[in-house]
Amino acid sequence: MSFIGKSFCAVLTAASLIAAPLTASAQDKKVVISQAFQSMLYLPLYVAINKDFFKQQGLDVDKETAGSPTAALSAVLSGSAQFSIHGPEWTAIAASKGANVGIISNVANGAAVWIATTPDFKFETIKDIKGQKVVTGLMPTTSTSLFMKLLKENGMDPNKDVDMLQVQIGSEPGPFMGGQAKVAVLYEPGLDQVAARGMKVVLGFPQVYGPYAFSSVTVKKDVDPDSAQKVVNAMELAFRFIQSNPDETVAIAQKEFPSLDPKVVEAAVRRMIKENVYPKSAETTPDAFKVAMDTQIVLGNLPAQPDFSKFVIQDYSKKALTLAN
Template sequence: MNVRSLRLRLLLVFMVLFTSNSVWAENKKIVLSQLFQSVMFLPVYVALDKGFFEKQGLDVSKQTAGSPNAALSAVISGSADFSLHGPEWTAIAASKGANVQIVAGVVNRAAVWIVGKPDFHYKDPADFKGKTVATGLMPIASTSLLNKLLQENKASDGVKVLQVQAGSELAPLLAGQADAAVVYEPGVDQLVAKGMKVIHSFPQQYGPYLLSAITTRKDQDPETVLGFITGLNNAMKFMHEHPDVALEVARKEFPTLEPDVVAAAVKRMLDEQVYPESIAISPKSFEVAMQTQIALGNLKEQPVFDQLIGNTFIQNALSTAATTH
């Protein structure tokens, strides 16, 4: 064998090995179906932007479904691997036989606030009497929380609840057609920037409350589930250690919003512990969230924690994080 032939063979062997390694190293493509694009879901966006999923061998892309039913249906049908929305929708689907489970918490507080006019004198829900409150069209968590607040305080009579398309709750308040609005961030700080004031904080009222979570099928590949939630958990830890970087990601995800509004929204949710420090789901936060849905008639009974929450996955991800830091 001459030198030229030997070099050619070595080159072919190298090319085969290189190609094979490239295939082996290719990340698994994963689809996350989110309810909507929201600053509440910043932990997911940090995980995407800063490569936390890639480090777990996953190439994750997000799609916006527009409704919780559509997001969850994508998982059930197999067109998405994970979905992000309120846990009550997973509970309802599971009660009807859907093979789904919750594998990570994302929003750890009832991240909804009531914002009123500057001259709205508010001490308790009785002060809503004779007022108009703008809120999202049901079914939506913000309106569920408002209704529960009014019902529990026997304050429903005399209150005009103006339901509008989700995301447009600010308009009636700014136009003078409502005295208050029930909103998520960044709507809260958009209104504050225009002179309105926060009159009620549901995060402060409830404390730990599982508002939004990651759902997947029970037959999803276990390694994929563990990799996804481990990446998400690591992103949560990172954003609490580096809030300035988290803010950079938020501004990138919401380029049309005023930078000061984004900064105020992220700060409010860090201060009020809306962004959890881990994916852990406590039985109490789950129970409180489900009680809201039961009180409103959306659920018939309290779901069994261990049947709906994939806690083994969660604990494994937390253990992995503990051993790598």
């Protein structure tokens, strides 16, 4: 059994020991959204909060930070949260083990991972890193998973053809800038932190894989449908806002990440808008979902593609598409 599979067994066992799900009041529509981390990937959520899109829909949202995808999903399984935000693969793995969960909205729709090198490194194709030491995130994480997948697709063995230096997620810039490797696989804002210090961005996974269901809103399938529709409506308004108001979106991100260099935050947000990491709508397409799940199948975390029509609950996003601006 893979590491992720073992993690989900623990999650599902723990959830079974917790009392019945909490329900929000039908009058005040209080809901809890549990996010895995405070992450730039989840900027649409922060835009929806800062622009009062949830309030406009009649929701009182309590955003909680769980600390990991499994903890955020566990909050939904136990009923302490009605919604969670993290990679849809965690939801799919839980569903494959019997959890009554699905996804209702996009959050990030591009493979938000990039490869950077030192300025003197000659990079023309991914095969140029054969024999190199590469800084990557500690597994299990999508950045390293995608990197390994790309190597395999190009005829390389991740365990033999590169020397992966796996470090805690978010700490990749340290050993890279410290000279321990000439190549690094990075999320934002780490990518633009190293780019600001002269490193080269040589490959973007959003261009390699196109639409990719990278982060989503998860629910139990018996979620209150009115609350779910209002959450998706608010997210839809946030996606539209990001596309139409990039400057104000940058300002919101700078507010949400006050400890980071504002210029790094701006560069990261503008990169993710330009490369379509932030989706244009709440809708998850079959192609984007399939590409994301294929990664987990290759890694042995999923036995087969989930049934899209049953796992991705499309009614909410289809209704949200009809909202007036």
